[in-house]
Amino acid sequence: MFELGILIKNILEIYPADKAEVLKDQYLIIEDKKIKKIASMESCPSEKEFSEQIDAEGKILLPGLINTHTHSAMTLMRGYADDMPLQKWLQNKIWPFEAKLSEDDIYWGTALGVLEMLKSGTTAFADMYFAMDRAAEVVAKSGIRAVLAEGLIEANDGEEGLENSLNFALEYNNTAEGRITTMLAPHAPYTCSRAYLAKITELAADNNLAVHIHLSETKAEVEDFINKHSVSPIKFLDEFNFFENHILAAHVVHLEPGDLKILKNDNVNIAHNPVSNAKLGSGIAPIIDYLAADINVSLGTDGVSSNNNLDLITEARMAAYLQKVNNYDPSLIDTQQLLKMLTINGAQTLNLSQTGMIKEGKKADLILIDTQSNSFSYPHHNNLSNLFYAADSRVVDTVIIDGKIIVEAGEIKTLDQEKIYYEAEKRAKRIADKLK
Numbered sequence: 001m002f003e004l005g006i007l008i009k010n011i012l013e014i015y016p017a018d019k020a021e022v023l024k025d026q027y028l029i030i031e032d033k034k035i036k037k038i039a040s041m042e043s044c045p046s047e048k049e050f051s052e053q054i055d056a057e058g059k060i061l062l063p064g065l066i067n068t069h070t071h072s073a074m075t076l077m078r079g080y081a082d083d084m085p086l087q088k089w090l091q092n093k094i095w096p097f098e099a100k101l102s103e104d105d106i107y108w109g110t111a112l113g114v115l116e117m118l119k120s121g122t123t124a125f126a127d128m129y130f131a132m133d134r135a136a137e138v139v140a141k142s143g144i145r146a147v148l149a150e151g152l153i154e155a156n157d158g159e160e161g162l163e164n165s166l167n168f169a170l171e172y173n174n175t176a177e178g179r180i181t182t183m184l185a186p187h188a189p190y191t192c193s194r195a196y197l198a199k200i201t202e203l204a205a206d207n208n209l210a211v212h213i214h215l216s217e218t219k220a221e222v223e224d225f226i227n228k229h230s231v232s233p234i235k236f237l238d239e240f241n242f243f244e245n246h247i248l249a250a251h252v253v254h255l256e257p258g259d260l261k262i263l264k265n266d267n268v269n270i271a272h273n274p275v276s277n278a279k280l281g282s283g284i285a286p287i288i289d290y291l292a293a294d295i296n297v298s299l300g301t302d303g304v305s306s307n308n309n310l311d312l313i314t315e316a317r318m319a320a321y322l323q324k325v326n327n328y329d330p331s332l333i334d335t336q337q338l339l340k341m342l343t344i345n346g347a348q349t350l351n352l353s354q355t356g357m358i359k360e361g362k363k364a365d366l367i368l369i370d371t372q373s374n375s376f377s378y379p380h381h382n383n384l385s386n387l388f389y390a391a392d393s394r395v396v397d398t399v400i401i402d403g404k405i406i407v408e409a410g411e412i413k414t415l416d417q418e419k420i421y422y423e424a425e426k427r428a429k430r431i432a433d434k435l436k
């Protein structure tokens, strides 16, 4: 059948994200995966011209939210290892658990993560983990958009792992109807040597791939690194032109003098993970300074085991509140900036410039928020304020990705939720029992 497109009518408000303006009482047409038209309800065409229509009365439309740093399958470790600092948490709890993960476990852990992301309004995410071909299966089936990379720890993965991760990146780039793209992902400067990182830099350049890495996350890590190498991790990477590729740097909490200039000059894209940084006691990234220097800052949840969920709405609230409290200045980071970090900036970080804003011609990755849901609450002085400062992700009603309705009235259409809960519970318990 000839596809006639989707009409979304009676939209209470549209927040385009690329400008602060709010459009009221609108309709929007999706055709061929893209936003075809946005206009006032006064000129709304007849419903008969469309194959599907959504009545968005009482709902506001936003670009889909973008999670620029996570490890989806770590949902299996939710509540398994809390209240510990990064290195102890990784070495004593997380890495032993991960050593027991099968590829099927990663499939179901990723499914649990993707289910949670979709229901909470996330339309694209960046994932660094292992068995990413299995994660890609989940992405393809679910309808979400993702930037996938095999994480590399040199002592575990070596040259063979590097080769496999490159093969994965080349084979899966632009798959799932273009919804999957790929990167290379050395885990961190403290788990990969200079030679290994230099090789990855070269392979990324040769194959036009971006690079995803954990960078300067904790104070102890940066201090240790300086003791070993005499320079900061950022300076160290800059010495062999690591930042010349498109870089997605997660965390970037602790800077040394000179680091900011490198981040700025080389257009490094930052995934700020305020909840994970708070929970692991890592610190507060100086994102006010990054934004002032025009460095691109987006938001990530990090893995569930250090968060402990994938809700970008509460992540955004934490991002704003931490800057306000840390600088004794409530004017820092307003709701429009939060919206930008979650959408346009996220799209830039992930090299997905066709998404991240509501504009004719852009990809139709959109979410509807129900202003009448319990979690949104009343009164409605300012809907963006209620969303980021009062609500949680239960206000997400509809999720559209690549022009397809994936979540409708809060229910997922593409995945079997009960089966995912059952498998995740069973698999997480099995591993935890073995480690007792």
Ligand SMILES: N[C@@H](CCSC[C@H]1O[C@@H](n2cnc3c(=O)[nH]cnc32)[C@H](O)[C@@H]1O)C(=O)O
Binding pocket: 071, 086, 090, 094, 095, 098, 128, 129, 130, 150, 151, 152, 153, 156, 157, 187, 188, 214, 217, 276, 302, 303, 306
């Ligand atoms: N091939 C590697 C897998 C690396 S995936 C990425 C890794 O990052 C770990 N990780 C998760 N959160 C953080 C964080 O906040 N900082 C550093 N590493 C993290 C995660 O547990 C996983 O081991 C291996 O054989 O271990």
Ligand SMILES: [Zn+2]
Binding pocket: 069, 070, 071, 214, 250, 302, 303
């Ligand atoms: Zn991480």
